[in-house]
Amino acid sequence: MMLTKSRLFLVITAAxxxxxxxxxxxFQVVLEVRMAEELPQKRELVRRLELTDLAIWTxxxxxxxxxxADFFSAFxxxxxxxxxxxxxxxxxxxxxxxxxxxxxx
Amino acid sequence: MRRxxxxxxxxxxxxxxxxxxxxxxxxxxxxxxxxxxxxxLTHSLRVEARxxxxxxxxxxxxxxxxxxxxxxxxxxxxxxxxLPGVKRVSPRYWGYYYDGLTGGNYTLLGVDGTGPKSLAxxxxxxxxxxxxxxxxxxVADLRQMAIGDELILVDxxxxxxxxxxxxxxxxxxxxxxxxxxxxxxxxxxxxxxLPDGRATDISVEVYxxxxxxxxxxxxxxxHPETRPITKGEITRTYDAVFSWRSGLMLTMFFSASIAFCxxxxxxxxxxxxxxxxEIGVLKAIGWDTSDVLELKFxxxxxxxxxxxxxxxxxxxxxxxxxxxxxxxxxxxxxxxxFPDFRITPHLDLYQIFVMACLTVIPYVASTVIPSWKTxxxxxxxxxxx
Numbered sequence: 001m002m003l004t005k006s007r008l009f010l011v012i013t014a015a016x017x018x019x020x021x022x023x024x025x026x027f028q029v030v031l032e033v034r035m036a037e038e039l040p041q042k043r044e045l046v047r048r049l050e051l052t053d054l055a056i057w058t059x060x061x062x063x064x065x066x067x068x069a070d071f072f073s074a075f076x077x078x079x080x081x082x083x084x085x086x087x088x089x090x091x092x093x094x095x096x097x098x099x100x101x102x103x104x105x
Numbered sequence: 106m107r108r109x110x111x112x113x114x115x116x117x118x119x120x121x122x123x124x125x126x127x128x129x130x131x132x133x134x135x136x137x138x139x140x141x142x143x144x145x146l147t148h149s150l151r152v153e154a155r156x157x158x159x160x161x162x163x164x165x166x167x168x169x170x171x172x173x174x175x176x177x178x179x180x181x182x183x184x185x186x187x188l189p190g191v192k193r194v195s196p197r198y199w200g201y202y203y204d205g206l207t208g209g210n211y212t213l214l215g216v217d218g219t220g221p222k223s224l225a226x227x228x229x230x231x232x233x234x235x236x237x238x239x240x241x242x243x244v245a246d247l248r249q250m251a252i253g254d255e256l257i258l259v260d261x262x263x264x265x266x267x268x269x270x271x272x273x274x275x276x277x278x279x280x281x282x283x284x285x286x287x288x289x290x291x292x293x294x295x296x297x298x299l300p301d302g303r304a305t306d307i308s309v310e311v312y313x314x315x316x317x318x319x320x321x322x323x324x325x326x327x328h329p330e331t332r333p334i335t336k337g338e339i340t341r342t343y344d345a346v347f348s349w350r351s352g353l354m355l356t357m358f359f360s361a362s363i364a365f366c367x368x369x370x371x372x373x374x375x376x377x378x379x380x381x382x383e384i385g386v387l388k389a390i391g392w393d394t395s396d397v398l399e400l401k402f403x404x405x406x407x408x409x410x411x412x413x414x415x416x417x418x419x420x421x422x423x424x425x426x427x428x429x430x431x432x433x434x435x436x437x438x439x440x441x442x443f444p445d446f447r448i449t450p451h452l453d454l455y456q457i458f459v460m461a462c463l464t465v466i467p468y469v470a471s472t473v474i475p476s477w478k479t480x481x482x483x484x485x486x487x488x489x490x
Binding site for chain 2: 004005006008009012013016017019020023024027028030031034035038039041042043044045046047048049050051052053054055056057058059061063064066067068070
């Protein structure tokens with residue numbers, strides 16, 4: 001019996017696993033380079049400019065600086081209005097609104 | 106060898122219904138790829154934020170008025186500086202600027218003149234004279250400007266003010282500086298026409314990191330109208346933003362889960378007459394129930410493992426090589442200035458293992474269970490029906 005199809009499947013699966021391992025090794029190299037070279041430079045920037053947030057969402061105040069937003073974001077532009085910025089549906093609940101361990105007890 | 110023969114038979118059986126099975130592999134791969142893309146992207150951003158914001162101010166003190174952020178008297182900083190354990194207090198001057206020309210929102214930030222003027226991720230220098238500024242790479246691209254050009258902004262008095270660009274932040278730092286326009290502190294005060302003795306907020310540096318929470322509590326007690334935000338709260342905010350509870354994650358999780366449930370439900374609610382007949386024939390020629398189940402197990406493994414590995418490879422390539430180009434428009438929202446994602450690949454093997462368990466095991470189970478029902482029925486009855 002030739003068992004060609006099963007061998008072909010095993011070869012394809014092995015090839016997929018090898019590609020995955022190759023990608024993971026490549027990412028590990030990139031990670032080590034960036035952690036050693038770029039991270040200290042970025043942290044120097046954060047320290048010098050006293051930055052508090054990542055510059056990802058610039059559409060509204062409370063999405064640009066989620067950590068500095070008011071307690072009742074994202075409805076701060078109208079307490080009874082629905083959230084109207086798309087990033088508001090991407091950003092999670094502010095830390096200040098999450099129950100603390102003490103409150104949860 | 107026996108197992109290999111059953112696998113051979115399983116693949117031949119799948120090959121007979123190849124169009125249906127290829128369709129399942131394509132859909133399953135896309136579902137896993139979408140789910141894995143979001144998981145690895147949010148995990149990487151969460152870890153990146155945790156590393157980067159380790160050097161954020163220990164405490165940022167805001168003043169609240171009517172529940173909203175208000176300008177804070179600089180004199181409050183003097184009383185905070187007197188607290189034991191406080192190393193340094195500095196007022197921060199910053200604000201937002203809507204650029205009508207491009208539709209982008211910039212963050213205008215003031216720096217004091219005491220620190221170093223050059224930074225590794227800054228081409229040129231930080232502003233050291235009135236009328237000069239450094240801009241993020243996003244602003245530079247949007248306005249098509251470089252060092253030496255003049256950036257004209259309209260101040261709070263509706264007067265156009267020209268600033269000479271003396272520095273441009275490198276694109277590697279875009280996740281921190283993309284929308285920044287950095288001035289000297291006095292330029293920000295003049296631009297926004299802030300009242301004398303008022304700042305946007307106050308940053309506090311503490312000698313002992315273990316005392317940050319205590320000092321924040323003391324500030325709140327001494328100045329009840331303020332809101333101290335600690336470094337821990339800042340980093341935990343990003344843990345929450347990129348956690349599975351965030352809107353993006355929940356939406357995609359639900360969509361992917363529903364797609365997967367439909368796929369599994371279709372498999373679990375019954376097998377086709379042709380498959381039933383095939384099981385009946387196998388039983389009639391002497392296969393045991395356990396052999397039939399092993400055959401179906403391998404059929405499930407072939408489809409789910411192939412889809413899982415393909416989906417994971419696609420997700421890795423999409424997120425870490427193409428900068429999550431399919432997800433970026435979803436995350437971008439209405440932001441005109443959005444950094445090019447240059448994601449540092451922080452991988453979580455546990456997360457990948459959980460994803461494998463949650464996709465491969467249910468699919469194999471939904472393949473084996475309906476076959477088991479057929480396999481324990483009398484073969485003659487199966488073939489007659």
